Amino acid sequence: MSSVPYLRFAGPVLDESTIAGVGDVLRSGWITSGPWVREFEDALSAFCGGRPVKAMTSATAAVEVALQLAGVGSGAEVITSAQSFFTVLNMIVKVGATPVFVDCDLVTRNIDLAQVEAAITPRTKAIMPTHWPGSLVDMDALLALARRRGLRVIEDAALVMGSQWKGRNIGAIGDLVTFSFHPNKNMTTIEGGALAVNDAAEAQRVDALRFHGITYLPDRTRDVAFPGGKFNLPDVNARIGVAQLARLPEFLATRRALADRYFERFATDPPCVLPPRPRNGGGDGQTWNMFSVLLPLDRLTVTRRELRDALDARGIGTGVSYEALHLCTLGRRYGYREGDFPVTERIARETVTLPLHAGMTAADVDRVCAAVTEIVHRARA
Numbered sequence: 001m002s003s004v005p006y007l008r009f010a011g012p013v014l015d016e017s018t019i020a021g022v023g024d025v026l027r028s029g030w031i032t033s034g035p036w037v038r039e040f041e042d043a044l045s046a047f048c049g050g051r052p053v054k055a056m057t058s059a060t061a062a063v064e065v066a067l068q069l070a071g072v073g074s075g076a077e078v079i080t081s082a083q084s085f086f087t088v089l090n091m092i093v094k095v096g097a098t099p100v101f102v103d104c105d106l107v108t109r110n111i112d113l114a115q116v117e118a119a120i121t122p123r124t125k126a127i128m129p130t131h132w133p134g135s136l137v138d139m140d141a142l143l144a145l146a147r148r149r150g151l152r153v154i155e156d157a158a159l160v161m162g163s164q165w166k167g168r169n170i171g172a173i174g175d176l177v178t179f180s181f182h183p184n185k186n187m188t189t190i191e192g193g194a195l196a197v198n199d200a201a202e203a204q205r206v207d208a209l210r211f212h213g214i215t216y217l218p219d220r221t222r223d224v225a226f227p228g229g230k231f232n233l234p235d236v237n238a239r240i241g242v243a244q245l246a247r248l249p250e251f252l253a254t255r256r257a258l259a260d261r262y263f264e265r266f267a268t269d270p271p272c273v274l275p276p277r278p279r280n281g282g283g284d285g286q287t288w289n290m291f292s293v294l295l296p297l298d299r300l301t302v303t304r305r306e307l308r309d310a311l312d313a314r315g316i317g318t319g320v321s322y323e324a325l326h327l328c329t330l331g332r333r334y335g336y337r338e339g340d341f342p343v344t345e346r347i348a349r350e351t352v353t354l355p356l357h358a359g360m361t362a363a364d365v366d367r368v369c370a371a372v373t374e375i376v377h378r379a380r381a
């Protein structure tokens with residue numbers, strides 16, 4: 001057993017004043033949605049250029065509500081990338097719609113917009129792209145396409161809180177935008193998410209969709225006209241969110257420096273496919289939620305599982321981001337098969353997510369790079 005502490009591949013940074021703040025909320029007598037949620041939503045709204053933003057218990061809840069808000073339901077199709085997290089597939093199916101997958105780019109991993117255009121049918125209601133760390137979807141091309149074809153856009157921004165497109169935060173532009181505050185993301189509320197919407201009417205509808213479908217009547221009774229969910233964020237979590245959002249620039253700078261270090265130090269033989277290299281010393285608007293590489297498995301004598309186990313034995317955690325959505329059991333129910341999306345499938349086979357979070361040091365990155373290099377070198381075919 002190594003004496004070095006285990007290096008998780010992702011995780012939060014929580015300071016003592018935040019922990020004390022949570023204690024204050026717990027002692028205050030009001031622990032579910034209340035003043036801290038309002039404060040958190042105001043801060044998120046300022047972050048999103050003044051647009052209304054609604055906090056929820058997860059990004060998954062925010063995606064479900066966004067689909068409902070966009071009128072996506074039975075009979076509708078939603079075009080999305082097969083290289084993303086299960087949330088995307090699950091929520092499209094959950095609201096009664098049909099997922100229509102397209103492939104992505106090998107290096108940026110973003111949805112292929114030419115394939116999106118080709119997949120549009122009269123039943124298409126929305127496009128739901130996932131932004132990737134280090135490389136945003138081309139927002140100009142995406143929004144122009146959606147406008148031209150009369151489609152809603154739901155951006156899955158779970159991985160890119162703080163990324164900027166042409167100087168504006170993701171969430172400040174576009175149509176509907178969802179964020180995740182899971183502990184593995186750029187900032188956390190333990191579990192949590194948010195949805196940026198276009199106007200007060202949409203915000204009001206989200207209020208109902210996230211809380212039982214309830215609307216309030218003038219006589220101080222309540223009505224339900226459609227079935228809502230129960231996705232309101234508690235104040236305990238919002239208190240953490242307020243503190244985390246204030247520290248986001250610092251977290252992002254640390255993540256950026258760690259990603260830069262990976263690019264400096266990561267050089268296996270045979271080589272891995274790396275994410276797009278950062279440009280302009282931080283001025284390119286990208287953020288680094290994770291550092292995922294593609295392993296040269298066809299030139300190695302080890303499987304990905306064996307390589308990950310070897311890293312684990314050296315005290316280094318890894319992840320898989322992501323499996324191919326069209327090939328999971330649920331995806332296959334829509335008729336998808338191996339070979340449909342070669343880039344997505346290659347990423348799903350070869351990808352490994354290496355440790356990257358704001359609690360790490362440059363020495364941690366060096367340790368990961370040395371371990372991966374050594375394992376790959378020894379396993380050369």
Ligand SMILES: Cc1ncc(COP(=O)(O)O)c(C=O)c1O
Binds near residue numbers: 060084085158179193
């Ligand atoms: C790309 C992507 N979208 C959505 C989600 C869902 O986030 P949450 O756990 O907040 O529901 C995740 C979670 O890992 C994700 O990675």
